[in-house]
Amino acid sequence: MIREVKRFPLKLKASRLVLELAIYLLIAAGAILMALPFVWTALSSLKEPDEILALPPTWIPENPFYLKNYAEVLERFPFGRWFLNSSIVSIASVILSLLTCSMAGYAFAKFDFPAKEITFFAVLGILMIPFEAIMIPLYLLFSSLGLGNTYLGVLGPNISSAFGVFLMRQFMENLPNEYIDSARIDGSSEFRIYWNIILPNSRPALATLAIIKFIWCWNEFTWPLIIVDKPDMMTVPLGLSLFSGFHFVAYHLIVAAATLSILPMLIVFIFLQRYIIKGMIMSGLKA
Amino acid sequence: MKWPRPLKTIDIIFGRTTDGRKKRFAYLMILPSVSYFIIMFAYPTTYAFYLSLHTWSLAEPLRFVGFAHWKSVLEDPLFLRSMMNTFYFVILSVPSIVLLSLSLALLFNSATRWFKAKDLFKAIYFVPVITSFVAIAWIWNWLYQPTYGLINDVLARAGLPPQMWLWSATQVIPSLAIMQVWARVGFEMMVFIAGLESIPEVYYEAAEVDGASTWSVFRCVTLPLLNPQILLVTVIELIFALKIFELPYVTTMGGPGNASLTIVLYIYRSAFRFMRMGEGCAMAIMLFAIIMVLTLLQWRSLRRPLVY
Secondary structure (H helix, E strand, O other), X not given: OHHHHHHOXXXXXXXXXXXXXXXXXXXXXXXXXXXXXXXXXXXXXOOOHHHHOOOOOXXXXXXXXXXXXXXXXXXXXXXXXXXHHHHHHHHHHHHHHHHHHHHHHHHHHHOOOOOHHHHHHHHHXXXXXXXXXXXXXXXXXXXXXXOOOOHHHHHHHHOOOHHHHHHHHHHHHOOOHHHHHHHHHOOOOHHHHHHHHHHHHOHHHHHHHHHHHHHHHHHOOHHHHHHOOOHHHOOHHHHHHHHHHOOOOOHHHHHHHHHHHHHHHHHHHHHHHHHHHHHHHHHOOOO | OOOOOOOHHHHHHHOOOHHHHXXXXXXXXXXXXXXXXXXHHHHXXXXXXXXXXXXXXXXXXXXXXXXHHHHHHHHOHHHHHHHHHHHHHXXXXXXXXXXXXXXXXXXXXXXXXXXXXXXXXXXXHHHHHHOOHHHHHHHHHHHHOOOOOHHHHHHHHOOOOOOOHHHOOOOHHHHHHHHHHHHHHHHHHHHHHHHHHOOOHHHHHHHHHOOOOHHHHHHHHHHHHOHHHHHHHHHHHXXXXXXXXXXXXXXXXXXXXXXXXXXXXXXXXXXXXXXXXXHHHHHHHHHHHHHHHHHHHHHHHHHOOXXX
């Protein structure tokens, strides 16, 4: 359909114009439906507790600069600490994954060694294991090592990833061998070839992996839920889930906390939209 | 420097001295990941099976019970209930996601004049994908709220009776499915858009020469060429939906009654609330088996060569 217009722009008739207009309207209506829950939540977070429970609901807050809900959330819950924890765990996971996955990916892409094929196949096999299948033994393992309520404990399952190794290998296989060979002839050590030649040339793949890993860790819920129970060691999603502990659900706090939790990722997304969408599609949301 | 000087270039050309060193280097490079995978995946997988054959308790060592846990799990009406709930959720959400995201992708692909708004629209559809499921759960919990929520307000304005949504035993799974569709449709839409963009132009040109109608172009060109993506999206969403946990955990905790108890929620509850690790592992392995079959299917779909 699109091609037709591209190649014969003069064919753009009235009927075509109406069709296009209908398409835009549909897309825009869908976009409004997609954005509405966010907008409604953000608007609600600016309402006074009484106004939130007003009937019928108001759309625009009476006082759009009412920020006391946020103040109350920050006062009653260690939200800052949760942000810090999430950042520490996500950034550590990104750095460690980039390192371990690129190392293994390089070896699988450019070296020959006995049992290479079978090892790589085994790594791919790991992709099939859903986290839910191993969370119980992992919990027993981690708690027997005393890693409950520690950063290392939360970080645990996100230090390397089979998907990352796969991604790195696919990318590095296409790097020209001449780079490596000429560096060898110049007398570079193997590690320096990896560090100074392979890594800088793999930037696109590294960026993709970093984005996927960061978003994954930032939003991860199940594992932190199992391994952490001290409020001070919680990540943002885990802390956010605490709000269900109330007898009466305090909606004025929840909407503020939910908005707060979304904001950082949203800001990152606005700046890196293209890379994030591309990276996440590559991963199939499996990190 | 010692004499004779090592002739590095020649050594490399004949692969004499460097070969062993290169192998050793490669092993060192895969060592961190591979040993990590063994500790974090291979060992827990086997241990999960081992645990499912034992009774675990804090006080005493493991007690071997054979397949007793498997038997009790398969006879457990709550586990069957959680399976039924999960499958119901899957049947409601997965086809809707596939159909909706495909339709959206087609709409995006057939509009031509964007006035630079295309990226903005794509971004709006994609935002839920980068939002944590916990935040999504709270947002919708608030929207669904029977008295103060937006959705019932809209219904009231349209003259329709208010619904109980997450607080109703019959509506809770459909309500969760709506949340899942909202959360996932942007992602799969982008997968389809990427698929549509990769279809070679020549097919459309040929169809045009033959004077094919828009519908037959879609049915005979676009749809068959999009087959791999359709299968891929279906399988990804099946796996995703089968593992649903955060949404009911935050919003309903499996309630009302056990109407939204899902498989993973029940595994979590058995293992970490009631400390029944053996039963939990037996259920987890059953879930693993289902997902493994689906993943293998997904790989086949990715590797299948396109023959049309």
